[in-house]
Amino acid sequence: xxxxxxxxxxxxxxxxxxxxxxxxxxxxxxxxxxxxxxxxxxxxxxxxxxxxxxxxxxxxxxxxxxxxxxxxxxxxxxxxxxxxxxxxxxxxxxxxxxxxxxxxxxxxxxxxxxxxxxxxxxxxxxxxxxxxxxxxxxxxxxxxxxxxxxxxxxxxxxxxxxxxxxxxxxxxxxxxxxxxxxxxxxxxxxxxxxxxxxxxxxxxxxxxxxxxxxxxxxxxxxxxxxxxxxxxxxxxxxxxxxxxxxxxxxxxxxxxxxxxxxxxxxxxxxxxxxxxxxxxxxxxxxxxxxxxxxxxxxxxxxxxxxxxxxxxxxxxxxxxxxxxxxxxxxxxxxxxxxxxxxxxxxxxxxxxxxxxxxxxxxxxxxxxxxxxxxxxxxxxxxxxxxxxxxxxxxxxxxxxxxxxxxxxxxxxxxxxxxxxxxxxxxxxxxxxxxxxxxxxxxxxxxxxxxxxxxxxxxxxxxxxxxxxxxxxxxxxxxxxxxxxxxxxxxxxxxxxxxxxxxxxxxxxxxxxxxxxxxxxx
Amino acid sequence: xxxxxxxxxxxxxxxxxxxxxxxxxxxxxxxxxxxxxxxxxxxxxxxxxxxxxxxxxxxxxxxxxxxxxxxxxxxxxxxxxxxxxxxxxxxxxxxxxxxxxxxxxxxxxxxxxxxxxxxxxxxxxxxxxxxxxxxxxxxxxxxxxxxxxxxxxxxxxxxxxxxxxxxxxxxxxxxxxxxxxxxxxxxxxx
Numbered sequence: 001x002x003x004x005x006x007x008x009x010x011x012x013x014x015x016x017x018x019x020x021x022x023x024x025x026x027x028x029x030x031x032x033x034x035x036x037x038x039x040x041x042x043x044x045x046x047x048x049x050x051x052x053x054x055x056x057x058x059x060x061x062x063x064x065x066x067x068x069x070x071x072x073x074x075x076x077x078x079x080x081x082x083x084x085x086x087x088x089x090x091x092x093x094x095x096x097x098x099x100x101x102x103x104x105x106x107x108x109x110x111x112x113x114x115x116x117x118x119x120x121x122x123x124x125x126x127x128x129x130x131x132x133x134x135x136x137x138x139x140x141x142x143x144x145x146x147x148x149x150x151x152x153x154x155x156x157x158x159x160x161x162x163x164x165x166x167x168x169x170x171x172x173x174x175x176x177x178x179x180x181x182x183x184x185x186x187x188x189x190x191x192x193x194x195x196x197x198x199x200x201x202x203x204x205x206x207x208x209x210x211x212x213x214x215x216x217x218x219x220x221x222x223x224x225x226x227x228x229x230x231x232x233x234x235x236x237x238x239x240x241x242x243x244x245x246x247x248x249x250x251x252x253x254x255x256x257x258x259x260x261x262x263x264x265x266x267x268x269x270x271x272x273x274x275x276x277x278x279x280x281x282x283x284x285x286x287x288x289x290x291x292x293x294x295x296x297x298x299x300x301x302x303x304x305x306x307x308x309x310x311x312x313x314x315x316x317x318x319x320x321x322x323x324x325x326x327x328x329x330x331x332x333x334x335x336x337x338x339x340x341x342x343x344x345x346x347x348x349x350x351x352x353x354x355x356x357x358x359x360x361x362x363x364x365x366x367x368x369x370x371x372x373x374x375x376x377x378x379x380x381x382x383x384x385x386x387x388x389x390x391x392x393x394x395x396x397x398x399x400x401x402x403x404x405x406x407x408x409x410x411x412x413x414x415x416x417x418x419x420x421x422x423x424x425x426x427x428x429x430x431x432x433x434x435x436x437x438x439x440x441x442x443x444x445x446x447x448x449x450x451x452x453x454x455x456x457x458x459x460x461x462x463x464x465x466x467x468x469x470x471x472x473x474x475x476x477x478x479x480x481x482x483x484x485x486x487x488x489x490x491x492x493x494x495x496x497x498x499x500x501x502x503x504x505x506x507x508x509x510x511x512x513x514x515x516x517x518x519x520x521x
Numbered sequence: 522x523x524x525x526x527x528x529x530x531x532x533x534x535x536x537x538x539x540x541x542x543x544x545x546x547x548x549x550x551x552x553x554x555x556x557x558x559x560x561x562x563x564x565x566x567x568x569x570x571x572x573x574x575x576x577x578x579x580x581x582x583x584x585x586x587x588x589x590x591x592x593x594x595x596x597x598x599x600x601x602x603x604x605x606x607x608x609x610x611x612x613x614x615x616x617x618x619x620x621x622x623x624x625x626x627x628x629x630x631x632x633x634x635x636x637x638x639x640x641x642x643x644x645x646x647x648x649x650x651x652x653x654x655x656x657x658x659x660x661x662x663x664x665x666x667x668x669x670x671x672x673x674x675x676x677x678x679x680x681x682x683x684x685x686x687x688x689x690x691x692x693x694x695x696x697x698x699x700x701x702x703x704x705x706x707x708x709x710x711x
Contacts, residue, residue: 072596093598108596110589112656113582121586121597128577 021084023048023178023209024069024100029078031064038064041078042235044211044228046178048083051200051210053220053241056230057253057472057505062213065230066104066182069211071096082178101171102180109163111156115142118155119170145169146199161192165199172208179203180211185219186308197223215306216510217249231255247502250509254474254501273297275330276466277349277435279318282327287313288489291327295435295466300458302477303470304508305486312354314486315439315470319351320344332434345374350433350465352424354440360424361412368394368408371426397426402452418449425453435466442476454479474501523639531632539630550625560622567615571660584608588655644695645670648702670695 022045031039039061046052056062067073069080071090080087088095109118116131116138117124124134138151147165149158158166164184171179181200185193200210200223212224220227221241229236229252236252277295282288288310295301305311316322318329323339331347344351353359361370371394372379379393380386394408401422405415412423421441428436441457442450458479461467469476477483485493485507493507552559575581586594587601595601624630643653649666651658673694677687 093596097598106592108590108593110586110593110656112589112652113585117582121594122579122583122599124579124582128573129579129582131577 021048022046022081023083024211025081026065026069027079027081029065029068029075029080031061031068031073031075037233039068039075040233042230042233043078044235044238046209046211047226048177048209049204049207050225051204051212051223053224053227054211054213054230055215055217055220055227055249055253056236060230060253061233062230063182066102066180066213069180070100070102097174097176099176100178100180101168101174101176102182103164103167103171103184105182105186107163107167109155109158109167111154113155114151115149115153115155115158115166116151118166119151119173141169141173142166145172160187161196164188164196168199168203172203177207178209178211180213182213183215183308184212185214185216186306193219215308215508217246217506218510220249221246229253246506250502250506253509254505273299273464276332277318277437277468278328278330279314280328280330282314282317282324282329284310284313284317284322284324288486291486291491293468293484293491295468297434297464297466298461300461300467300469300480302480302483303468303486304472304474304477304483304504306508306510308488309486309508310489311470311486312439315351315354315437315468318344318437318468319349319353345431348431348434350428350431350436352428352436352438352441354443356421356424361420363413364411366409367398367403367405367412367415367423370412371397371408371423372430373427375430393430397423397430401426401456416449418445418453421445422449422453422456425456429456429460429465433465435468436460437468437470439470440473440476441469441471442473450475474504477504527636530634534630534632536632538632540628542624542629546621547625547628550622551628552625558626560626563618563622568660568664575660580604585656588652588657590656641670644699648695648698650702669698 025043025045027043027045028041029039029043030037030041042061042065044052044054044065054062054065064073068075071087071093074090082099088099110121113121114135116135119138119141120134135151142149142151145165145168147162147169149162149166155163155166168179184196188196197219200212204210212220214220224241226238227241227244227249228238229249231253232255236255273296275294276297277293279291279293282291291314293301293303303311303314313322317324317338320336320339320341320343328335329338329344331344331349334347336343336347336349341351357363362373368390372390375393376385376390377383379389391408397403398405398408403415403422403426404419412420415423425438425441428438436457438457442453445453454476457467457469467480469480471477481497483495483497483499483504484491485495485504487508487510495504495507549559549563554562575584583594583599583604586597586599587604591601620635623634627634645666646658646663647653647666648669649658649662649664651663651666674687674691677690682690
């Protein structure tokens with residue numbers, strides 16, 4: 001992979017003669033983080049006064065592009081231009097803020113300060129701050145944009161909607177005419193989304209250019225004129241939304257890459273096997289509500305949903321990392337105490353956490369120690385761990401899961417991502433769990449490891465373990481007997497094996513077109 | 522770092538108390554200006570300056586912003602690393618000044634001078650409503666916390682509590698104060 005765009009002065013996606021210069025044009029942007037390529041010669045050009053949607057699946061490079069367009073990160077190569085002018089230096093924050101503003105997914109409001117102070121942070125004026133005039137200026141600014149918020153309130157008390165409006169008002173007050181909204185609707189209810197869209201249309205009429213990032217394709221059709229699709233760190237297409245039917249947009253997002261794995265059809269249907277994991281009426285405010293699901297012994301069930309769908313929080317609740325507000329979790333007939341990981345483990349649950357570095361592994365300990373953490377009690381009498389037995393147990397796991405390591409004593413942080421993940425999986429299965437919950441099991445794992453990881457999971461299922469795969473990766477879900485789709489905190493669809501990629505993605509992204517072969521739950 | 526500095530203090534003094542201290546070092550600690558000890562004036566002046574700076578200066582507000590949400594502060598153009606370093610330097614400077622004042626008042630340097638004070642300082646700040654999570658609290662509140670703790674200490678001494686027990690009771694009162702603060706505010710006093 002070479003970045004041919006390095007140092008080329010002319011933007012390839014710049015406007016052709018006759019059309020106005022784009023408000024912002026990024027061309028040939030490449031950005032790598034270590035071994036992962038976040039963006040590869042990708043570009044975007046946003047015409048002045050339009051609302052431009054940027055869509056793509058998780059990991060497509062949207063967030064990286066945003067941080068490059070807002071001057072928070074430098075691209076490895078490529079170029080950003082604002083209305084034809086080259087972008088300012090990274091250290092010149094004020095210049096950036098006059099050009100482009102961003103309402104991030106993560107709030108950039110400081111919760112302990114008042115609204116007024118948040119609006120004028122670091123530009124309160126020289127000398128002593130006159131709080132009264134600051135509040136007056138703030139309320140003038142908020143009134144000017146029709147935002148009904150008391151500037152003297154502490155920002156942490158605002159609702160998500162009010163906070164976003166304050167952030168938009170602050171962005172505009174710098175004089176920026178180009179605003180990036182990064183998934184602004186993820187945490188809003190329907191009425192608030194409608195109000196936000198009305199406001200966006202008003203601002204667009206007054207000449208403000210928007211870049212709108214959303215996982216909800218319906219919204220793209222509602223409020224945007226042009227849409228750009230990113231996939232796997234690359235630019236795929238840019239087209240007016242009116243020329244792009246739903247299915248073409250979805251297929252641009254999924255690509256036409258064939259399935260990587262055999263779909264595991266060899267496994268026999270589970271029939272009436274007893275339920276090993278069942279969730280009834282589970283709810284957690286702000287994440288999900290009234291979730292019911294059942295996993296039978298030997299069954300593999302997939303759970304997919306966008307980042308804000310609450311699927312990871314649901315998995316963490318089942319594993320005991322979070323405590324639900326209500327509802328029940330039953331593992332193999334037992335009810336583990338809510339919010340207690342040891343209790344969930346004792347009930348027969350295996351858990352593969354989302355982030356193996358943060359929650360999965362103790363980096364400096366050896367492969368053997370990491371793999372045998374949950375079964376340490378079985379390796380010797382009275383809490384003593386017999387090193388020989390541990391090493392023997394670890395050797396068995398290394399063989400069974402095909403872990404490429406110098407030996408059981410190698411520190412686990414020396415392993416590659418795929419092999420480290422195999423250690424986590426080996427550990428999750430070391431207890432012979434009745435039910436296994438996995439979150440993004442193949443994230444950051446190379447293709448071959450992916451195959452052997454999923455193979456190990458499938459063979460565990462054949463052995464009678466019920467598996468719940470929570471993932472964004474379609475490849476992870478291919479061998480599942482059925483896939484549940486979560487959207488805004490609810491399980492909205494259940495799709496049997498043999499689904500088409502585009503249908504599933506459409507359901508995940510909230511396109512309300514009916515799915516063939518799917519039934520409403 | 523604290524242990525290193527503490528060790529340096531013991532090393533330099535040879536573990537002994539120093540009595541032979543030049544008058545210039547002692548002056549601030551035992552001078553009397555306009556009928557009150559100079560240290561009162563200095564303390565009052567510094568608190569006033571601090572309240573003004575933290576409440577009404579851009580750089581003072583930047584400290585709150587960093588404490589509240591460091592990413593947001595950086596996005597607002599605040600040079601967060603620089604501000605944090607300057608705050609740490611000012612803190613060190615003030616601690617040194619406090620040591621000077623104490624030396625002047627006692628007329629000597631004890632080898633264990635200031636030992637354990639850091640916990641009292643934390644307690645005073647927290648009782649005064651300063652969040653150790655950052656971004657919340659005022660210098661005036663911290664001043665009140667200091668005064669409250671000073672009063673408690675004084676009352677215990679005047680009340681004739683035996684010297685062996687005074688620490689335990691003092692600590693117990695701080696604990697109760699923190700629990701009350703949490704119960705009354707309905708959220709963790711962090």
